[in-house]
Structures are given as structure tokens and as C-alpha cells.
Amino acid sequence: METDTIFALASAPGRAGIAVVRISGTRTLTALKALGCTVPSARMATRAKFKHPKTGEILDNGLLLAFAAPHSFTGENVAELHLHGGRAVIDSVLDALSGIEGVRPAEPGEFSRRAFENDKMDLTEAEAIADLVDAETRGQQRQALRQMGGALKEMYDHWRHRLVQALAHLEAVIDFPDEDLPQDVSDKLWGQVADLSASIAAHLNDSHRGERIRSGISIAIIGPPNAGKSSLINMLSQREAAIVSPTPGTTRDVIEVHLDLDGYAVTVADTAGLRDVDDAIEGEGIRRARERAEMADLKLALFDGATYPALDAATLALVDQQTIAIINKSDLLSEAPKGAARFLAISLKTGFGVEQLLKELHEAVRALADSGAAMPLTRVRHRTALEECLAALQRAAVASESELAAEDLRLAARALGRLTGRVDVEEILDAVFRDFCIGK
Ligand SMILES: Nc1nc2c(ncn2[C@@H]2O[C@H](COP(=O)(O)OP(=O)(O)OP(=O)(O)O)[C@@H](O)[C@H]2O)c(=O)[nH]1
Numbered sequence: 438m439e440t441d442t443i444f445a446l447a448s449a450p451g452r453a454g455i456a457v458v459r460i461s462g463t464r465t466l467t468a469l470k471a472l473g474c475t476v477p478s479a480r481m482a483t484r485a486k487f488k489h490p491k492t493g494e495i496l497d498n499g500l501l502l503a504f505a506a507p508h509s510f511t512g513e514n515v516a517e518l519h520l521h522g523g524r525a526v527i528d529s530v531l532d533a534l535s536g537i538e539g540v541r542p543a544e545p546g547e548f549s550r551r552a553f554e555n556d557k558m559d560l561t562e563a564e565a566i567a568d569l570v571d572a573e574t575r576g577q578q579r580q581a582l583r584q585m586g587g588a589l590k591e592m593y594d595h596w597r598h599r600l601v602q603a604l605a606h607l608e609a610v611i612d613f614p615d616e617d618l619p620q621d622v623s624d625k626l627w628g629q630v631a632d633l634s635a636s637i638a639a640h641l642n643d644s645h646r647g648e649r650i651r652s653g654i655s656i657a658i659i660g661p662p663n664a665g666k667s668s669l670i671n672m673l674s675q676r677e678a679a680i681v682s683p684t685p686g687t688t689r690d691v692i693e694v695h696l697d698l699d700g701y702a703v704t705v706a707d708t709a710g711l712r713d714v715d716d717a718i719e720g721e722g723i724r725r726a727r728e729r730a731e732m733a734d735l736k737l738a739l740f741d742g743a744t745y746p747a748l749d750a751a752t753l754a755l756v757d758q759q760t761i762a763i764i765n766k767s768d769l770l771s772e773a774p775k776g777a778a779r780f781l782a783i784s785l786k787t788g789f790g791v792e793q794l795l796k797e798l799h800e801a802v803r804a805l806a807d808s809g810a811a812m813p814l815t816r817v818r819h820r821t822a823l824e825e826c827l828a829a830l831q832r833a834a835v836a837s838e839s840e841l842a843a844e845d846l847r848l849a850a851r852a853l854g855r856l857t858g859r860v861d862v863e864e865i866l867d868a869v870f871r872d873f874c875i876g877k
């Protein structure tokens with residue numbers, strides 16, 4: 438089948454040692470010839486002079502790699518031009534390619550989309566490529582690599598296969614009520630549906646670990662004015678992210694920093710000190726602080742040691758299981774705080790207790806994100822489809838008529854199929870590939 442042949446700069450734009458331009462499609466070899474290259478053997482890196490098709494001028498002396506369909510990333514004929522990574526070289530080669538008939542620049546995500554359409558990967562694997570390219574921490578990288586290796590695809594395909602089997606058995610029961618079907622067909626199939634429901638429910642019930650690894654764990658620093666919240670975010674980010682001053686009510690907006698904590702992506706938010714105020718702007722800041730506290734996966738509740746043993750009531754009210762409660766300014770404390778198990782005493786001024794705080798913070802983050810051996814759910818799109826599938830399975834199990842149960846099993850199978858992209862694809866394809874950048 439003849440499709441447009443597409444090309445794009447696959448490496449980052451700008452100056453670099455090497456730039457890679459990727460070409461894919463039926464006219465790939467034509468394009469190489471137009472550039473004055475001898476077509477090399479598949480998968481053999483070959484020195485090549487790239488020439489402008491119209492002027493014959495040499496644009497670069499680089500390396501050429503060709504992959505013959507279907508043994509390529511997209512499943513089509515593919516070539517990679519390894520150029521010197523200078524702006525003029527890149528621009529002139531891209532310009533030369535766009536002048537060749539039937540060859541055009543790729544849309545964002547178009548290479549991966551072709552790989553999907555040519556059955557080189559399913560949607561979860563395509564999404565994992567995008568995640569791997571976006572990964573900023575080891576945790577994100579590890580998870581994306583696992584998903585790219587088919588960990589989710591295999592699980593979802595396996596579930597779908599079992600579901601389709603159960604559906605086939607149910608249809609046999611419906612279509613041949615008078616035949617001598619083994620007695621236990623019906624029991625077996627409903628046992629299978631129950632097993633499947635339990636597996637899906639367990640996968641869904643993972644406290645969003647995979648999604649947290651992928652998009653980051655949200656941490657909010659809350660506390661009364663002047664407790665040292667901004668000093669804490671500055672210490673964690675090792676830069677002056679927020680203004681620190683002895684004036685209570687200094688911070689009003691939510692200030693975010695993105696950090697790599699022990700391989701996990703986290704977003705830490707410094708917030709306005711909690712207190713009753715008439716000032717409308719500070720009041721809005723405090724509303725946002727409370728909103729942040731509510732959204733956060735983990736709270737760092739910071740109390741002001743200068744007022745100890747009095748502890749701010751508004752902050753105390755927000756302390757829950759997912760909170761590390763801290764008393765700052767331990768340098769001002771004359772006695773060690775009582776209830777030491779509940780409160781970690783630190784001084785951001787002297788550094789006392791900071792090491793212990795970091796240790797507890799890392800442990801808390803790990804506990805929130807680590808999913809052990811099981812491959813966790815990584816995207817809301819997957820969660821939605823699985824919830825739909827589970828609801829349909831649960832309806833099927835209590836349906837009054839076999840025909841209604843069969844329809845629900847079909848809906849459940851379709852929901853699983855949407856996950857990997859093998860049914861109802863068109864509508865979700867755009868949503869998945871839209872987030873890709875060009876050249877992927
Ligand atoms: N003695 C002492 N002072 C500290 C310590 N940590 C912070 N401070 C001081 O406490 C004051 C308030 O610190 P900030 O970090 O601005 O406090 P905050 O909680 O962000 O205050 P608001 O933004 O007003 O809510 C500053 O003058 C800091 O230098 C500490 O451990 N010991």
C-alpha cells in the first residue's frame with residue numbers, strides 16, 4: 438500500500454555532535470537516491486555524502502542506516518540519516534527532503550502511529566515510548582521501560598482473551614439450550630468471570646501508584662505563618678525558590694518546585710501560612726493552601742518552635758496518616774517536644790534533624806510509589822477503561838437473562854480492547870498520538 442513518505446528530525450533541535458533525520462514510507466529509497474546516496478544493505482551503517490537533489494551541492498558527509506519493511510520501527514522502509522548536528526546542515530537536509538515528490542514532513546507522533554497501525558506495538562507500548570522520552574527520574578524511566586516491553590499489553594491481552602472465551606461459552610449456552618453441553622460449562626464460565634473481576638479490581642485498587650510514578654507525587658508544605666515553610670522548600674530544592682522573611686504572611690501564592698527524590702518525581706508546594714485574616718489577597722492564598730493540602734499525596738505539617746508548646750490548631754486539624762508532622766526552630770526550644778513520636782524536631786537554621794527528615798520523606802515517597810513486583814496502572818485512560826470493564830462484568834454476573842449477560846460481557850471485552858487499541862480505535866487514536874512530538 439502506498440502511503441505518504443514522511444521525514445523528521447528525530448533528535449533535539451539545536452547544535453549537537455550528531456543529528457538524526459528519520460524517513461519512513463514506500464518512497465524512502467527514492468528519497469535516498471534523490472539525495473545522491475547509494476542504497477546501503479539493510480541495517481549496515483554506511484558512510485554517505487548527502488547532496489541537494491536540485492543543485493547537487495554536498496550538504497553533509499555522514500552516516501546512513503536503512504531498514505527494510507517490515508523489519509523496522511514503523512514496519513515500513515525506514516532510513517536514518519546521521520548528520521553533523523549543526524543548524525545549517527539540518528535545515529538544508531530537511532529542505533532537500535521536502536522538495537522530493539511524495540515525501541513530506543511528519544506530523545507529531547506519526548512514526549509511532551504507523552508502528553501501531555502496522556502492528557509493531559499496541560497503544561500501551563506506544564504510550565510507554567512517549568513516557569520514556571519524557572522520563573526525568575529513574576522511577577519514571579523504569580516504569581516506562583517495563584510498559585514498553587509489553588508488561589501492560591500482555592496482562593490486558595490475557596484478560597481480554599479470557600473474557601472472549603467466557604463469552605464464547607455463554608453464547609454456546611444461549612444458542613444450543615437443548616444440546617448436551619457439559620453440565621459445568623455455565624459454572625466454569627461464571628467462575629472465570631469472577632476471577633477476572635477480582636484481578637481487575639486488584640489492579641485498579643493500587644492507590645494510584647503507577648500514575649504517581651508517571652506524573653509525580655504531590656507534596657504540600659503547610660503550617661502557621663513564619664513556621665519556616667519557605668525555608669523548608671528552599672532547603673529541599675537547594676535554591677532560593679521562595680522568599681524567606683521574619684514577617685508573618687510573606688508567602689501568599691502556592692510556590693511549586695519539581696524534584697527528583699530518590700528516583701521518584703515529586704512536586705513540592707510551599708503555601709501561605711494558615712491564620713484568620715481580613716486581607717482578601719492573603720485570604721485567597723490561605724484558601725489555595727488548604728486546597729493544596731487536600732489534593733496532596735503527602736503533607737509536611739510544619740509547626741513554629743518559637744511558639745512551642747503552643748501548636749497551631751488549624752494546622753493540627755490537617756494532620757492525618759499521610760502527614761509528617763514537624764516542629765521547626767528546635768534551636769529555640771528549651772526542652773525537647775513532648776510526644777516526640779508524633780513530631781520530628783528540626784532546625785532549618787542549624788541543620789539539626791534535617792537528615793532524619795529527609796530519611797522519613799524518602800521512605801514516605803517510596804511507600805506511596807513503590808508497587809513491588811506487579812506492573813501498576815499508569816494512566817487515567819487505562820483506569821477509565823478498566824472501571825468500565827469491571828462494571829460491565831459485575832452487571833453480567835447478576836443479569837436476569839443470559840442474553841443480557843452476554844451483551845455486558847461484550848461491552849467488557851470492548852472496554853479492554855480499547856486499552857490496547859484493537860477495537861473502537863479511531864476515536865482514541867488522536868487522543869493518544871496528539872501528545873507525541875514530531876520525529877517520534
Ligand atoms: N531560629 C530559627 N529561625 C528560623 C528557622 N527556620 C526559619 N527561620 C526563620 O523564620 C522566619 C520565617 O521563615 P519562613 O521560611 O519565611 O517562614 P514561612 O513559614 O514561609 O512564613 P510565611 O510565608 O509567612 O507563612 C525567617 O526569618 C527564617 O529565617 C530555624 O530553624 N530557627
Ligand SMILES: [Mg+2]
Binds near residue numbers: 667
Ligand atoms: Mg513562606
